[in-house]
Amino acid sequence: MAEAVKHEQTLPSHPEKATLEGKNKFLGFWFFLGGETVLFASLFGTYLGLRNGVADGPTSQDLFHLDLVFIMTMILLTSSLTSVFAMINMKKGNFKGLIIWMWATVFLGACFLGFEIYEFIVYVDYGLGFTTSAFASSFYTLVGTHGGHVLFGILWISTLLIRYRKAGITLTNAPKFYVASLYWHFIDVVWVFIFTVVYLMGV
Amino acid sequence: MSNAQAQKSVLWDWLTTVDHKKIGIMYLVAGGFFFALGGLEAILMRIQLMFPNFDFVTAQTFNELLTMHGTTMIFLAAMPLLFGFMNYIVPLQIGARDVAFPFLNSLGFWLFLFGGVLLNLSWFLGGAPDAGWTAYVPLSSEYSGTGIDYYVLGLQISGLGTLIAGINFLVTIINMRAPGMSMMRMPLFTWSSFVASALILFAFPALTVGLLLLMLERLFGATYFAVDVGGNVVIWQHLFWIFGHPEVYILILPAFGIFSEVLSTFSKKRLFGYSAMVFATLIIGFLGFMVWAHHMFTVGIGPVANAIFAVATMAIAVPTGIKIFNWLFTMWGGRIQFTTANLFAIAFIPSFVMGGVTGIMLATSAANYQFHDTYFVVAHFHYVIIGGVVFGLFSGAFYWWPRMFGYKLNETLGKWFFWLFLFGFHLTFFVQHFIGLMGMPRRVASYLPGQGIDELNFVSTMGAFLMSVAFILLVVNVIVSVKNKSEADPWDGRTLEWAIPTPTPEYNFAQTPLVRELDALWYEKTHGNGKIKAAEPLDDIHMPNGSILPIFMSLGLFLASFGLIYQVHPVTIIGLAITLGAMFIRSIKEDHGYHIHKEDIKKEEGVG
Amino acid sequence: MDPHVTDPSAPLKGKPSKKAERQLAREGKQQIISFVFMIFLTSIAFLTVASDTIPNRFAIPFILIIAAVQVIMQLYYFMHLNERGNGWTNIMLWTGFFVAALTVATLMLLIGVTKY
Numbered sequence: 027m028a029e030a031v032k033h034e035q036t037l038p039s040h041p042e043k044a045t046l047e048g049k050n051k052f053l054g055f056w057f058f059l060g061g062e063t064v065l066f067a068s069l070f071g072t073y074l075g076l077r078n079g080v081a082d083g084p085t086s087q088d089l090f091h092l093d094l095v096f097i098m099t100m101i102l103l104t105s106s107l108t109s110v111f112a113m114i115n116m117k118k119g120n121f122k123g124l125i126i127w128m129w130a131t132v133f134l135g136a137c138f139l140g141f142e143i144y145e146f147i148v149y150v151d152y153g154l155g156f157t158t159s160a161f162a163s164s165f166y167t168l169v170g171t172h173g174g175h176v177l178f179g180i181l182w183i184s185t186l187l188i189r190y191r192k193a194g195i196t197l198t199n200a201p202k203f204y205v206a207s208l209y210w211h212f213i214d215v216v217w218v219f220i221f222t223v224v225y226l227m228g229v
Numbered sequence: 230m231s232n233a234q235a236q237k238s239v240l241w242d243w244l245t246t247v248d249h250k251k252i253g254i255m256y257l258v259a260g261g262f263f264f265a266l267g268g269l270e271a272i273l274m275r276i277q278l279m280f281p282n283f284d285f286v287t288a289q290t291f292n293e294l295l296t297m298h299g300t301t302m303i304f305l306a307a308m309p310l311l312f313g314f315m316n317y318i319v320p321l322q323i324g325a326r327d328v329a330f331p332f333l334n335s336l337g338f339w340l341f342l343f344g345g346v347l348l349n350l351s352w353f354l355g356g357a358p359d360a361g362w363t364a365y366v367p368l369s370s371e372y373s374g375t376g377i378d379y380y381v382l383g384l385q386i387s388g389l390g391t392l393i394a395g396i397n398f399l400v401t402i403i404n405m406r407a408p409g410m411s412m413m414r415m416p417l418f419t420w421s422s423f424v425a426s427a428l429i430l431f432a433f434p435a436l437t438v439g440l441l442l443l444m445l446e447r448l449f450g451a452t453y454f455a456v457d458v459g460g461n462v463v464i465w466q467h468l469f470w471i472f473g474h475p476e477v478y479i480l481i482l483p484a485f486g487i488f489s490e491v492l493s494t495f496s497k498k499r500l501f502g503y504s505a506m507v508f509a510t511l512i513i514g515f516l517g518f519m520v521w522a523h524h525m526f527t528v529g530i531g532p533v534a535n536a537i538f539a540v541a542t543m544a545i546a547v548p549t550g551i552k553i554f555n556w557l558f559t560m561w562g563g564r565i566q567f568t569t570a571n572l573f574a575i576a577f578i579p580s581f582v583m584g585g586v587t588g589i590m591l592a593t594s595a596a597n598y599q600f601h602d603t604y605f606v607v608a609h610f611h612y613v614i615i616g617g618v619v620f621g622l623f624s625g626a627f628y629w630w631p632r633m634f635g636y637k638l639n640e641t642l643g644k645w646f647f648w649l650f651l652f653g654f655h656l657t658f659f660v661q662h663f664i665g666l667m668g669m670p671r672r673v674a675s676y677l678p679g680q681g682i683d684e685l686n687f688v689s690t691m692g693a694f695l696m697s698v699a700f701i702l703l704v705v706n707v708i709v710s711v712k713n714k715s716e717a718d719p720w721d722g723r724t725l726e727w728a729i730p731t732p733t734p735e736y737n738f739a740q741t742p743l744v745r746e747l748d749a750l751w752y753e754k755t756h757g758n759g760k761i762k763a764a765e766p767l768d769d770i771h772m773p774n775g776s777i778l779p780i781f782m783s784l785g786l787f788l789a790s791f792g793l794i795y796q797v798h799p800v801t802i803i804g805l806a807i808t809l810g811a812m813f814i815r816s817i818k819e820d821h822g823y824h825i826h827k828e829d830i831k832k833e834e835g836v837g
Numbered sequence: 838m839d840p841h842v843t844d845p846s847a848p849l850k851g852k853p854s855k856k857a858e859r860q861l862a863r864e865g866k867q868q869i870i871s872f873v874f875m876i877f878l879t880s881i882a883f884l885t886v887a888s889d890t891i892p893n894r895f896a897i898p899f900i901l902i903i904a905a906v907q908v909i910m911q912l913y914y915f916m917h918l919n920e921r922g923n924g925w926t927n928i929m930l931w932t933g934f935f936v937a938a939l940t941v942a943t944l945m946l947l948i949g950v951t952k953y
Contacts, residue, residue: 037851057926059933060929064936068439096879099879100876106911117857118853160453163445167441167445185816212916222882435940461949468944519939530952
């Protein structure tokens with residue numbers, strides 16, 4: 027065992043890709059994100075095809091307010107930065123920094139989700155139910171799928187943070203944190219298109 | 230640590246296995262079962278159409294049969310059977326000990342199986358889906374029973390499994406290749422599996438969304454496809470075919486790979502134009518994404534759009550033609566052995582070309598208005614799918630059977646099977662071209678006499694019977710040949726999977742092989758001592774532990790589906806909780822596998 | 838456990854090399870600059886739409902270009918696609934974007950409302 031300890035003490039410059047498992051996870055997760063691109067494209071396309079199909083319900087012009095969307099965008103953008111900080115700390119070997127910045131990411135994600143739920147409640151009160159019109163259904167499906175991704179990300183990252191709260195950076199958990207942060211960035215990438223295509227083009 | 234492995238019961242071992250070879254065999258068994266089921270559905274349809282105005286099954290049953298035949302054959306038979314070969318053979322061909330994600334590999338299989346079972350349970354629970362395998366809205370959204378709910382959720386679950394399998398193969402082929410196995414030294418079957426997996430990655434998400442929308446529309450009252458509140462029905466068709474067209478390439482490309490291996494092995498020649506073959510495979514994969522609207526020429530998306538998709542479709546004939554000629558030149562001047570595997574490969578060429586020619590006819594968008602939704606289309610796609618994919622599956626089965634099961638299938642029975650199947654296949658579908666041109670629409674439960682199609686329909690049914698007899702011969706062959714033990718390299722093979730002892734050891738390669746040339750084993754046979762060189766000294770081998778969690782993840786989704794279909798939401802929540810709980814356990818439990826010791830490997834390999 | 842196999846659940850100790858430190862510091866600076874730039878771009882996009890004087894036929898392509906720039910910055914600076922050894926990830930991601938673009942264009946244009 028003495029020999030092994032000597033081995034594992036060195037911190038590789040890319041702990042997330044230091045093992046074959048880590049490399050596989052990294053590549054596999056990127057490919058998954060490639061597939062997710064098509065998934066969201068299908069939802070975007072459906073929304074864009076149906077956004078004028080408002081029937082008797084409210085239109086996007088009646089509903090959308092830029093101030094709320096702006097705040098949500100800033101929150102999510104900042105959460106992307108905090109997860110970047112977490113990864114820099116991981117590569118520096120600073121476990122505490124990794125944990126703190128990841129929790130910050132989770133917190134900002136939860137704020138974002140809270141605003142989104144609030145937004146949906148306001149819209150429903152205004153008369154835009156899920157079944158009101160094709161516009162309503164496709165809007166809730168697109169934005170809701172994104173929100174579902176945020177929720178899953180929060181649960182996933184929290185699980186990792188609680189499970190590894192005292193573990194230190196290891197060859198096993200570094201890839202896990204790394205792909206979770208990739209996932210989080212991807213959520214932000216999707217949101218950039220949502221605020222542009224859905225909200226800015228819908229006001 | 231390795232001792233703990235030996236004590237498991239056989240059943241538990243198969244339920245928890247993450248070994249790519251066992252998972253491959255499970256894919257073959259499950260796929261074979263669904264293949265027989267889909268074949269039975271086809272026979273029932275052909276009996277109904279044997280005579281005009283025949284009353285063998287009701288029109289409703291006929292609709293269910295035709296829907297389930299198509300869905301089963303594509304999703305639950307052809308794809309899983311190909312996955313069976315891909316799982317077993319691809320890691321061996323690239324010199325790997327396992328796939329990149331053994332756990333996900335097992336999860337992919339169980340998701341497929343539970344999805345398939347869910348779909349087929351609809352037969353007993355209120356009727357099977359009846360809107361065709363394409364499930365066009367509004368027929369599927371407003372005018373169909375619970376069968377469509379089973380269709381939507383069953384395919385969603387098994388589609389998830391397929392997506393996982395696709396990512397797994399991509400990463401395996403990129404990251405797990407043995408030293409010296411560069412991309413351009415990979416056997417063609419591995420290459421075509423790679424491209425097919427990339428197609429899966431980009432095509433299946435569109436289906437996922439399509440099925441999600443249809444589910445929300447049917448179960449939660451969403452209105453994407455309800456025209457009276459602003460919906461649009463063409464969106465479903467696009468989403469379905471953005472997935473659906475790449476899907477046919479997902480099926481045919483691995484079959485092309487199988488033919489490339491078989492033709493080259495049994496011609497005793499290196500594959501002609503290897504790099505052109507790889508390039509053609511990539512081009513077919515790429516073009517496969519830009520042609521889907523040729524299924525929708527008569528929808529009315531406009532003449533310019535139709536023309537663009539027509540030209541893109543015809544362009545696919547060019548790389549496919551390159552492949553056909555390369556196969557012919559591979560055989561040219563070779564010492565051809567007419568084994569059953571090779572007979573299927575040789576018969577594939579003319580059969581598939583016929584399907585290709587009718588494909589070009591159908592791609593002519595103006596003429597398509599005449600052909601659309603007639604038996605001409607049915608004849609076309611059965612020529613490419615049976616003449617291409619199914620022939621490929623049979624060819625691959627006879628070729629790799631000794632590797633996978635340790636015994637050779639009987640060649641005499643095999644040749645009977647081949648000739649009966651070939652004859653039956655052409656008898657069934659060749660006449661359908663003319664039935665279609667005479668105007669018989671597809672998907673009708675019956676037809677009136679005196680239109681000149683009675684005899685042709687009867688002939689077609691006779692062909693279908695021949696195919697069933699042939700299939701029974703295959704099953705008999707599988708059983709009676711068990712004693713026909715095979716050596717490790719029965720065909721004088723060219724690629725790495727024939728370099729290892731039989732039965733295949735759990736760890737595949739005792740020492741990771743060193744690959745020096747394309748057709749690695751053949752190179753060593755002609756330039757070396759016939760043995761693959763090792764890239765590493767003999768050492769302990771790291772293996773992943775099995776897990777029962779994949780079954781629980783799949784079971785959870787299976788239960789949740791029932792909750793959704795019957796709107797009993799406590800069941801939905803329990804089901805999803807099981808799945809998420811299993812994912813949670815997987816996430817927090819670190820499992821680093823175990824090691825097989827050097828001494829045990831030496832014992833098994835018979836050295837030292 | 839065999840002695841020559843490293844334990845994957847043991848914490849990694851030690852510091853990165855001086856070279857890696859410098860690299861990380863440079864990366865960190867780049868990322869903060871990209872973040873500020875992204876905030877700036879987002880604000881521009883919102884302002885473009887909020888001010889009623891800018892006509893739509895300019896505003897819509899403009900905000901779409903801004904979105905594309907932002908996404909590329911996310912991918913290349915935050916998600917490290919610019920690092921070496923990312924050939925396959927780039928290929929697959931851009932293939933995904935290609936299929937995605939086809940999908941969106943089709944679902945917008947070719948749904949039988951206008952015939953092209």
